[in-house]
Every structure is written in structure tokens, then in C-alpha cells.
Amino acid sequence: xxxxxxxxxxxxxxxxxxxxxxxxxxxxxxxxxxxxxxxxxxxxxxxxxxxxxxxxxxxxxxxxxxxxxxxxxxxxxxxxxxxxxxxxxxxxxxxxxxxxxxxxxxxxxxxxxxxxxxxxxxxxxxxxxxxxxxxxxxxxxxxxxxxxxxxxxxxxxxxxxxxxxxxxxxxxxxxxxxxxxxxxxxxxxxxxxxxxxxxxxxxxxxxxxxxxxxxxxxxxxx
Amino acid sequence: xxxxxxxxxxxxxxxxxxxxxxxxxxxxxxxxxxxxxxxxxxxxxxxxxxxxxxxxxxxxxxxxxxxxxxxxxxxxxxxxxxxxxxxxxxxxxxxxxxxxxxxxxxxxxxxxxxxxxxxxxxxxxxxxxxxxxxxxxxxxxxxxxxxxxxxxxxxxxxxxxxxxxxxxxxxxxxxxxxxxxxxxxxxxxxxxxxxxxxxxxxxxxxxxxxxxxxxxxxxxxxxxxxxxxxxxxxxxxxxxxxxxxxxxxxxxxxxxxxxxxxxxxxxxxxxxxxxxxxxxxxxxxxxxxxxxxxxxxxxxxxxxxxxxxxxxxxxxxxxxxxxxxxxxxxxxxxxxxxxxxxxxxxxxxxxxxxxxxxxxxxxxxxxxxxxxxxxxxxxxxxxxxxxxxxxxxxxxx
Numbered sequence: 001x002x003x004x005x006x007x008x009x010x011x012x013x014x015x016x017x018x019x020x021x022x023x024x025x026x027x028x029x030x031x032x033x034x035x036x037x038x039x040x041x042x043x044x045x046x047x048x049x050x051x052x053x054x055x056x057x058x059x060x061x062x063x064x065x066x067x068x069x070x071x072x073x074x075x076x077x078x079x080x081x082x083x084x085x086x087x088x089x090x091x092x093x094x095x096x097x098x099x100x101x102x103x104x105x106x107x108x109x110x111x112x113x114x115x116x117x118x119x120x121x122x123x124x125x126x127x128x129x130x131x132x133x134x135x136x137x138x139x140x141x142x143x144x145x146x147x148x149x150x151x152x153x154x155x156x157x158x159x160x161x162x163x164x165x166x167x168x169x170x171x172x173x174x175x176x177x178x179x180x181x182x183x184x185x186x187x188x189x190x191x192x193x194x195x196x197x198x199x200x201x202x203x204x205x206x207x208x209x210x211x212x213x214x215x216x217x218x219x220x221x222x
Numbered sequence: 223x224x225x226x227x228x229x230x231x232x233x234x235x236x237x238x239x240x241x242x243x244x245x246x247x248x249x250x251x252x253x254x255x256x257x258x259x260x261x262x263x264x265x266x267x268x269x270x271x272x273x274x275x276x277x278x279x280x281x282x283x284x285x286x287x288x289x290x291x292x293x294x295x296x297x298x299x300x301x302x303x304x305x306x307x308x309x310x311x312x313x314x315x316x317x318x319x320x321x322x323x324x325x326x327x328x329x330x331x332x333x334x335x336x337x338x339x340x341x342x343x344x345x346x347x348x349x350x351x352x353x354x355x356x357x358x359x360x361x362x363x364x365x366x367x368x369x370x371x372x373x374x375x376x377x378x379x380x381x382x383x384x385x386x387x388x389x390x391x392x393x394x395x396x397x398x399x400x401x402x403x404x405x406x407x408x409x410x411x412x413x414x415x416x417x418x419x420x421x422x423x424x425x426x427x428x429x430x431x432x433x434x435x436x437x438x439x440x441x442x443x444x445x446x447x448x449x450x451x452x453x454x455x456x457x458x459x460x461x462x463x464x465x466x467x468x469x470x471x472x473x474x475x476x477x478x479x480x481x482x483x484x485x486x487x488x489x490x491x492x493x494x495x496x497x498x499x500x501x502x503x504x505x506x507x508x509x510x511x512x513x514x515x516x517x518x519x520x521x522x523x524x525x526x527x528x529x530x531x532x533x534x535x536x537x538x539x540x541x542x543x544x545x546x547x548x549x550x551x552x553x554x555x556x557x558x559x560x561x562x563x564x565x566x567x568x569x570x571x572x573x574x575x576x577x578x579x580x581x582x583x584x585x586x587x588x589x590x591x592x593x594x595x596x597x598x599x600x601x602x603x604x605x606x607x608x609x610x611x612x613x614x615x616x617x618x619x
Binding site (some may be wrong): 049071075078079081083087093094096106107109111154158 | 233234237437522523527528529530531532535536611615
């Protein structure tokens with residue numbers, strides 16, 4: 001499902017080079033629930049951007065579902081993100097002016113799905129996160145936990161190959177965080193692949209496997 | 223997708239009402255100026271052209287400046303009329319006299335003409351007859367007057383009552399044999415309101431006033447379409463008569479005046495239209511400015527959209543539609559305002575027909591606005607489309 005072969009990402013700032021990822025190798029199989037753990041500055045975010053096809057590696061190869069990501073153009077990557085990756089961000093990243101329903105519907109519009117099916121899938125996804133009755137609320141009218149659930153519904157609706165969550169509980173209190181983690185468990189039980197990026201060991205323990213990253217190098221422990 | 227973009231654009235315009243309005247103001251003023259100015263010039267042109275045509279579009283006016291001690295008389299004019307390009311010739315002597323009745327007295331413009339002038343001057347009779355050949359031969363005291371003379375000097379309300387009545391011109395009694403039809407409203411509004419006119423036999427006018435003894439000006443109507451050919455024929459004959467001196471007379475061709483008028487008005491409308499177009503251009507720059515701000519403000523949103531799968535073209539389309547919508551709304555408001563302004567101008571000038579919203583100008587103005595919306599929306603939209611998703615997501619504004 002996800003294969004990293006000697007992936008490096010180098011940022012050049014003036015005349016200093018920063019190796020955010022240094023010959024990283026890893027393997028994530030379909031249906032796995034994996035946590036990528038590391039302190040801040042370890043290269044976690046860079047890893048997440050590359051896994052999410054938001055950024056491309058400078059060296060090495062990244063296969064997602066057998067696709068060699070480095071070979072695709074920016075617009076093609078947008079399509080790949082649209083079809084294969086369900087993002088869940090720390091700060092939710094919902095569009096403030098749009099209702100919960102419209103936010104969930106947006107990626108389906110980009111997929112050019114017919115209105116009727118779109119409607120069914122949006123309703124289904126919102127039902128799944130128990131927010132259907134709040135479909136006409138805007139993000140500002142929802143609590144943090146509810147916003148994150150809308151974001152998860154947005155990911156669910158696209159039926160992605162991979163749920164990619166970046167510190168999904170980072171902005172939530174512990175009880176709401178637990179609700180969110182429970183949702184991930186449910187998604188995992190339904191056979192979805194989940195990659196959770198966090199610095200929180202408690203959250204990481206929830207995953208069935210942990211990948212540690214430090215100074216741009218990946219070490220698989222346990 | 224398009225529906226979504228339209229909805230988003232509308233939301234964005236609506237959520238910043240004041241800003242959107244100020245942005246549109248440039249376009250509104252531009253369209254307004256373009257449509258109103260060009261429509262007014264067009265209206266004035268057609269009104270002036272009508273007036274000129276009503277003076278007789280197939281007539282030539284000749285004025286003799288220097289008669290070389292050998293003045294023209296009626297015989298000369300009759301000889302001139304022999305030319306095959308010439309239909310008729312009539313002297314057009316003109317003088318100002320006092321027109322008096324028992325009721326009132328006013329200054330009247332008297333024309334000394336021959337029967338041919340009815341055709342040349344395209345005069346229309348409301349009542350009675352025009353001059354006839356015996357009137358000329360007998361120096362008769364027949365007069366044809368305008369409706370204003372009937373109303374104001376004789377104080378009759380209808381033309382028929384005036385037939386047979388007497389009017390004193392410079393103290394001499396004339397019998398009214400005909401009354402002219404009133405001129406149409408629009409030509410009157412340009413050349414002053416009431417006109418006291420009287421037509422008497424040319425031969426009578428010579429006796430009535432002291433300063434006219436020979437033909438110094440006359441009108442020629444053309445037998446053919448091309449007035450210039452007729453003009454040349456007249457010119458040729460007169461040159462022969464006046465020792466080849468080109469400065470002895472002037473030939474005035476009404477249709478050439480109309481042509482000059484047309485080209486002057488055309489230039490005028492181009493000039494005004496150009497100035498208005500510049501203000502539209504400035505409006506377009508205003509749109510670009512606001513769109514750039516809008517793109518920066520929505521960097522985060524662009525990042526989210528790109529992350530969940532929007533390609534460059536989708537983002538581009540969204541901002542282009544917003545720019546287009548701004549310029550279209552602006553031009554729609556501008557057109558409505560122009561329509562209202564032209565109605566008011568027509569009402570004030572008392573001339574309902576002249577200042578119409580001219581369809582061609584509206585199409586040009588709206589088309590131009592669309593062009594400007596596209597042109598000045600392109601750069602900001604492209605700026606938005608080429609943002610990198612990770613940079614845009616990280617943006618905190």
C-alpha cells in the first residue's frame with residue numbers, strides 16, 4: 001500500500017541544507033492502523049506531506065497503491081489526493097464560509113460524482129459521525145470535536161484508500177479526543193487503512209503498529 | 223462544478239457588500255458614462271440630421287457675393303433652369319419687416335420667392351395655396367404665412383380662418399392666400415421656438431423693401447440624385463456669367479453639410495466613447511486589485527481545496543467567475559442607471575424620442591466589461607491557482 005524506498009527531502013535555506021527526511025524506508029500494508037511517532041522537528045510533517053502527496057520527495061521513490069508518485073504532475077497529484085487520500089488535520093481545515101454539508105460534499109464535486117449519488121454519500125458520511133442533524137451549521141457554529149468529525153466525514157465520503165490524520169486530537173480536550181480515536185478504530189475495523197501522525201505516546205498506543213521517526217530517519221520499533 | 227463556483231462567487235461578493243460595491247463602482251461609472259454619452263451624441267446627431275434634411279436635402283443654395291456690376295435677374299434664373307440636372311430655381315431674397323394686424327404687431331421674416339420654391343424648400347401647406355406664376359408677373363399682394371403668424375399676429379386659432387384675411391407688412395396690405403403646415407416638434411426645438419415667416423412674390427418684395435433690387439441668393443433643386451453634379455453645373459454656368467471668378471459666388475450643398483455634420487458627430491462619439499472606455503479600464507484595475515486581496519485572504523481556503531483534490535483549473539475558474547460576476551453586475555447596474563438617466567434627460571429636454579438607450583452601445587459596453595473582467599481577473603486567478611498546497615495550508619492570515 002505505502003512503500004518508501006530511500007526517500008529524502010532536502011530544504012535549502014540560503015546556503016544551509018536541511019535534511020528533513022534522510023533515506024527513509026518504510027512499508028505500510030493495506031488495512032493497517034499505523035501511528036507515526038516523533039518529537040517536533042523530527043521530520044514528521046515532511047513525512048506526512050509526502051505520504052499525502054502534498055509534497056514530492058527529492059530522492060528515492062514513494063509508491064502509493066502501486067503508483068510511483070514522483071512521476072505525476074501537480075494536477076494529477078490533486079486527482080490522486082482527491083481519490084485516494086482522506087485528510088484529517090490538527091486544525092480541521094474546514095472552509096469557514098461553507099456549511100458542514102457543503103464541506104463534506106466539496107471533494108465529491110471535484111470527483112465529478114452525480115448529484116444524486118453525491119447526496120447519498122454526504123448523508124451517509126455525516127450519519128456515520130452522528131452529525132447529520134447539524135448539516136446546515138457552519139464550522140464556527142460547531143465545537144472542536146464536531147468540526148473534527150465533519151472533517152472525518154469529508155474523508156469518509158470520498159471512500160479513500162488511506163485515512164491520513166495529522167495530530168487529529170491535538171486541538172481537542174482528552175474526552176473529545178477519545179471519541180475521535182474511537183471513530184478511527186471503527187474505520188479500521190471496517191477494513192480501512194489508517195496512518196496517524198502524532199507526538200503523543202498515549203494516542204500512538206491506540207494504533208496496532210508504531211513507526212518512530214527522529215532526525216529524519218525512520219526506525220521501526222515494536 | 224460551475225454551479226458551485228457561481229455559488230461561491232456570489233457568496234464572496236455578498237459577504238463583502240461594501241467592498242464589492244466599491245469595486246463595481248469603477249465599472250458602473252464606466253458603463254454609465256459610455257452608454258449615456260454615446261447615446262446622447264447619437265440622439266443629437268439624428269435630431270440635427272433630421273433638421274438639416276427638413277431644410278431640403280436635394281437643394282443647393284447659391285449666394286452671389288460680387289455681381290461685377292452685372293446683377294442676376296429672374297430671366298437669368300430661368301435660363302439656368304434649362305440645364306438638365308436642374309429641376310427648378312427660385313430666388314430666395316429675405317428681409318425683416320413689421321407684420322401688423324388690428325390685434326398685434328411682430329417682426330416677420332419675409333422671403334421673396336417664385337412658385338418653384340414650394341418644391342425646393344419642401345414647404346407643406348396647411349390651408350390655401352402657394353404662390354402662382356401670375357402672382358409673380360403681377361407683383362401681387364398675396365402672402366403665405368406660417369402658423370405662428372396666424373396664431374400670434376392675427377390671433378386666429380385655425381388656419382382656415384386666416385385665408386382671405388389681411389396683414390400689413392411694413393404698412394402695405396397683403397392678402398393671405400395660404401398657411402404653412404407647422405414644422406415638426408424636434409426641428410423646432412433646435413432652431414428656436416416660434417417662427418414668424420411670410421412668403422411673398424419675389425417681384426413684390428423688391429417693391430416692398432429698398433435694399434433688394436437684384437437676385438443675390440437663390441435655391442436650386444436637383445433633378446438627379448447626385449447633388450454635387452448639379453452643383454458643378456450651376457457653378458459652370460455662373461463662372462461663365464461672372465468672368466471665371468470663383469470668388470464671385472458661393473454654393474452651399476445641404477447634403478454635404480449633413481455629411482460634415484455626420485462625420486463631426488462620429489468623431490465626437492468616438493472621442494467620448496474613448497474617454498468612457500478609459501474609465502472602464504480603470505474600473506478593471508480596481509477589480510484586479512480587489513481580486514488580489516481576495517486571493518491572499520483566501521490562501522488557506524485555496525490550500526484546503528487543493529489538498530482535497532482541486533486542480534489548478536478549478537481554482538482558476540472560481541476566481542475568474544468572481545471577477546466576471548463583479549464586472550457583469552457592475553455593467554448591469556450601469557446600464558440600468560444609463561437607461562434611467564436617458565429617460566430623465568428626454569423628459570427634461572421635452573423630446574421623448576431622441577435620447578434612446580442605443581442597443582449597440584449597450585452591447586459594446588457590456589462586452590467590454592466582460593473582456594475587462596476576464597483580463598484583470600486572469601492574473602489574480604492564476605496567482606491563486608499556482609499556490610502550492612502545503613504553503614497555502616500553512617498560511618495563517
